[in-house]
Amino acid sequence: MVDRLERLTDLVLVLLRDQRPKSLREIASEVPGYPTQEGEARRQAFERDKRTLRDGGIEVTAMPIDGPEQVGYVIRPEDYYLPDLDLAPDEQAALNLAVAAVHLGDPSGRDALWRLGLPASAGARPVAELPALPALPVLHGALRARATVSFDYRGERRRVDPAQLRFHGGWWYLVGHDLDRGAPRTFRVDRMEGDVAAATPGSVVLPDGFDPDAALPDVPWRIGEGALVTVVVHVDAALAALVLDEVGQSALAARHEDGSVVLHLEVTNIAALRSWLFELGDHAEVVGPEEVRADVVSWLEAVAGSS
Amino acid sequence: MTTRADAGSRLLRLLAVLTWLARQGRATVTELSERFGLDADELIADLELAACCGLPPYSPDQLMEIIVDDQEVVADLGTELGRPRRLTAAEGFALAASARAILAVPGADADGALGRALAKLEAVLGGRGLLRVDLRDPANLALIRDAADGGKQLELQYYSASSDRESTRVVDPVSVRLIEGHWYLDGYCHNATGMRRFRVDRVAAARLTGEPACHRGDEAEREPDASQSEAFVPGPEATVAHLAVDDDAVWITEALLNSSSEPRADGRTGVTLAVASTVWFGRLLLRLGPHAEVLDPPELAETGRQAARQLLTRYRSNATS
Numbered sequence: 014m015v016d017r018l019e020r021l022t023d024l025v026l027v028l029l030r031d032q033r034p035k036s037l038r039e040i041a042s043e044v045p046g047y048p049t050q051e052g053e054a055r056r057q058a059f060e061r062d063k064r065t066l067r068d069g070g071i072e073v074t075a076m077p078i079d080g081p082e083q084v085g086y087v088i089r090p091e092d093y094y095l096p097d098l099d100l101a102p103d104e105q106a107a108l109n110l111a112v113a114a115v116h117l118g119d120p121s122g123r124d125a126l127w128r129l130g131l132p133a134s135a136g137a138r139p140v141a142e143l144p145a146l147p148a149l150p151v152l153h154g155a156l157r158a159r160a161t162v163s164f165d166y167r168g169e170r171r172r173v174d175p176a177q178l179r180f181h182g183g184w185w186y187l188v189g190h191d192l193d194r195g196a197p198r199t200f201r202v203d204r205m206e207g208d209v210a211a212a213t214p215g216s217v218v219l220p221d222g223f224d225p226d227a228a229l230p231d232v233p234w235r236i237g238e239g240a241l242v243t244v245v246v247h248v249d250a251a252l253a254a255l256v257l258d259e260v261g262q263s264a265l266a267a268r269h270e271d272g273s274v275v276l277h278l279e280v281t282n283i284a285a286l287r288s289w290l291f292e293l294g295d296h297a298e299v300v301g302p303e304e305v306r307a308d309v310v311s312w313l314e315a316v317a318g319s320s
Numbered sequence: 321m322t323t324r325a326d327a328g329s330r331l332l333r334l335l336a337v338l339t340w341l342a343r344q345g346r347a348t349v350t351e352l353s354e355r356f357g358l359d360a361d362e363l364i365a366d367l368e369l370a371a372c373c374g375l376p377p378y379s380p381d382q383l384m385e386i387i388v389d390d391q392e393v394v395a396d397l398g399t400e401l402g403r404p405r406r407l408t409a410a411e412g413f414a415l416a417a418s419a420r421a422i423l424a425v426p427g428a429d430a431d432g433a434l435g436r437a438l439a440k441l442e443a444v445l446g447g448r449g450l451l452r453v454d455l456r457d458p459a460n461l462a463l464i465r466d467a468a469d470g471g472k473q474l475e476l477q478y479y480s481a482s483s484d485r486e487s488t489r490v491v492d493p494v495s496v497r498l499i500e501g502h503w504y505l506d507g508y509c510h511n512a513t514g515m516r517r518f519r520v521d522r523v524a525a526a527r528l529t530g531e532p533a534c535h536r537g538d539e540a541e542r543e544p545d546a547s548q549s550e551a552f553v554p555g556p557e558a559t560v561a562h563l564a565v566d567d568d569a570v571w572i573t574e575a576l577l578n579s580s581s582e583p584r585a586d587g588r589t590g591v592t593l594a595v596a597s598t599v600w601f602g603r604l605l606l607r608l609g610p611h612a613e614v615l616d617p618p619e620l621a622e623t624g625r626q627a628a629r630q631l632l633t634r635y636r637s638n639a640t641s
Contacts, residue, residue: 017327018366022334022373029400030375043376065328070408095404096444104437108419111434115418122418123357124336125411129404141421141455141498150409153416157447180421180453183501226452251486254524255479258459291606294484294599295631298638310635315610317628 015046024062025071029093034076034085098129105129118145143180146202148209152178152187158214161192165206173198174217177225188228190219199228199236232260233289237282244286244305246276249296256293275300283308333358334366335405341386341395342402348392364388412445417453424453425498427462455498458521463528464505468493471533474507477525478518482597486524487511492533496520500575508535558594561601562615565589569611572604595620602627 023044028035041047041055048055063073063086072092078085100108108129112122116139148164155162156175163172173189180186184201191198230236248256250272257265260276267275280286287309290297299306337356341347353360367388374383385396407415419438423430442448460476467474474493479486490510497504503520565572566588573581579593595601598620605612605624614621 016369018330018334019369019373021327021331022370023375025331025335026373026375026400045378065331069328069332070406070411093405095406098437098440098444100437100440101433103433104440107432107434108415108437108441111418111422112415115421117414117417119410119414121408121410121414124332125407125415139495139497140425142500143417143421143453143498144500149417150413153413153447153451154409156450157412157445177449178451180417180455182454182456229454252479255522259521287609288607291603291631292481294481294603294627295634298634300638306635310632312609313606313628313632313635316606317625317632 017046020044020046021062021065025066025088028073028086028088029090032087032090034074034078034087036078036080036082036085038082040086095129100129114140116142118142121145121150144183144185144203146185148202148205149178149185151209151211152202155209155211158211159217160214161212161216162187162189162209163212164200164209166200166204168206171198171200173200174219176219176223177228178202179225179229181229182233186229188225190223197223197228232278234278234280234282234286236285239281239283242280242283242302242305244278244280244302245300246278246290247273247298247300248276248293249273252293252296256297280305287312330366334370335401337363337367338370338384338395338397338401339404341393342397345396346392346394349388349390352393367393407445413451415441416445416447416451420451420453421455421498424455426455426457427465456501456503456521458503458523460523460526461496461503461520463526464493464520464523465496467526467528467533468496468505468507473529473531473533475527475529476518476523479522479524481519481522481603482600484599489516489518490529491516491518492535494533494535508533558596559617559620561593561595561617561620563591563593563608563612564615565591565608565612567611569608572608572612590615598623606631 023046024040027040027043035043037056037059038051040059041049041051047058066073071088073086074089074092075084075086077083109126112126115122152162152175154160156178161172161174163170165171172192173187174192175187175189177188178185179188184203187200187202187205189198189200190196245266253268253272253274256276257274260278264276264278265274266277269275278286283305286305290299290309299309333356337352337358340355341352349360349364352358353363356363367386370384371386371388372378372383376382384401387394416438419434419441422428422434423438429435439448464474466472472493474491476489476491477486478489489512491505492508492510493505494507494515495505497506505518505520505523506515507518508514509516563572564584564586570581570589572593573579573589573591576593579591581589581591584590601620602623605614606627608624614624
């Protein structure tokens with residue numbers, strides 16, 4: 014009985030070395046471990062190996078050939094080998110440190126270093142942890158291939174020409190052009206439901222002047238499509254300096270003698286503003302406009318009164 | 321012996337080892353198992369198996385030349401296996417995202433070695449500028465990072481959301497890390513005489529005391545005291561709370577590192593989380609509003625109502641109409 018790992022290893026070598034598509038009969042005669050009888054069992058064993066290789070990023074290409082079987086298989090060098098990156102030693106070291114310092118929640122970065130033949134740095138201190146999501150490599154691949162993507166989002170199928178994948182404020186976002194709405198849109202990647210499907214490479218057509226960098230504002234209350242309201246917020250002296258550092262000096266409308274500050278915030282997402290405001294506890298208060306203040310009060314009344 | 325991985329991942333691992341060996345020619349078993357994070361027995365077994373692989377007719381001259389003994393592996397594998405394999409989508413993403421994240425750390429040198437490495441990587445992968453990482457840059461981050469790197473003691477004006485108080489603390493910094501979008505300082509707090517975790521964007525002011533940091537964080541004291549870190553890690557003093565949230569409040573299961581969730585029969589989501597501070601929990605309940613209900617314990621249910629009443633008092637006393 015030939016070990017499956019041995020069969021897979023031989024299969025890779027046989028399909029890679031000659032660069033000539035080989036029929037399944039040839040493959041079975043060259044690679045030990047396939048059923049000796051021609052037929053369904055052999056076909057299934059080969060299909061299973063092909064799937065295993067594809068899952069590992071090794072694409073087996075089927076091509077028409079002469080002869081009774083008509084289909085041959087080959088691993089094309091361009092599908093197997095990494096083009097030479099030509100990294101200088103200091104660049105290799107920097108890439109190593111970056112992978113060691115960033116935790117993405119799975120070992121892909123370390124695996125990639127293996128591929129490049131670079132030693133992993135064990136001693137580096139972690140600097141950042143970014144969430145890993147199964148959709149991220151798919152979206153990144155679609156961006157590189159300029160392929161339109163589709164996915165379920167808030168119960169609706171969305172078709173989007175992707176322009177950028179962006180980590181911002183602790184979340185991953187896809188920035189793109191929504192084909193059905195005909196407008197730029199931003200999507201939280203962790204809120205995409207189920208699998209992301211990518212269409213044919215090259216299908217993306219972004220409108221002229223599309224600027225993905227402009228898509229995400231720095232503050233959560235600008236991420237939304239509501240009407241723009243200038244909300245006036247009073248913040249106590251205790252948190253004034255920290256809040257100003259967060260929202261930026263341009264929001265400062267007045268500074269009082271007791272150290273408290275008045276901010277003018279441009280808001281398109283009242284729910285996000287409310288959430289941010291309540292994190293400040295009773296150190297912050299909406300002064301106006303009256304309808305936003307009333308919204309906050311009725312929210313608080315709902316919490317205070319619920320039993 | 322550890323559990324054997326499936327044939328597919330063993331193959332990828334083996335190909336990685338062979339690629340490296342093809343270039344090196346020889347390596348000790350210890351070096352290989354450390355470099356690739358593999359159990360030495362597993363590594364030897366897979367390499368011995370690989371020594372039986374090759375091309376038909378599988379005569380000795382057509383097999384891969386790998387000689388394994390207890391200490392050393394010697395290989396002559398030719399050029400095919402010496403060239404690195406293409407990156408999978410996940411690997412390409414991980415490399416590019418890691419490099420982008422480090423370049424986004426305030427103060428990073430975009431034109432340095434890492435920037436050049438990323439440019440070469442993106443040239444090969446395709447897709448310049450498709451990935452962007454924004455990291456916050458709170459006012460005192462640079463000073464705190466320098467202090468941590470240089471082993472210098474800090475004095476911080478720190479606002480703690482769990483106690484709702486600002487205090488002055490003398491801290492020996494151990495590490496500065498970005499977690500879930502926020503920068504955190506882990507360090508030995510002289511006031512609390514223990515490891516603590518601080519959010520850098522709640523540091524109102526920071527200065528160097530001029531003293532070296534005497535606690536550099538031994539393994540034993542490396543983990544910050546959980547009860548002091550705002551429901552970050554459940555500690556002995558934390559209370560476990562059970563909530564039921566509707567769809568508008570499900571975000572908390574993503575936003576809180578330390579929560580677990582499960583679907584409930586009534587269509588809402590059950591959330592279990594550790595609460596180390598009632599001030600913090602009260603504010604969380606305000607944010608969740610009518611979309612969350614505290615199921616247990618009952619005294620924590622009162623926390624949200626109390627926080628709401630307290631804030632309402634402020635609004636009513638300042639009523640303009």
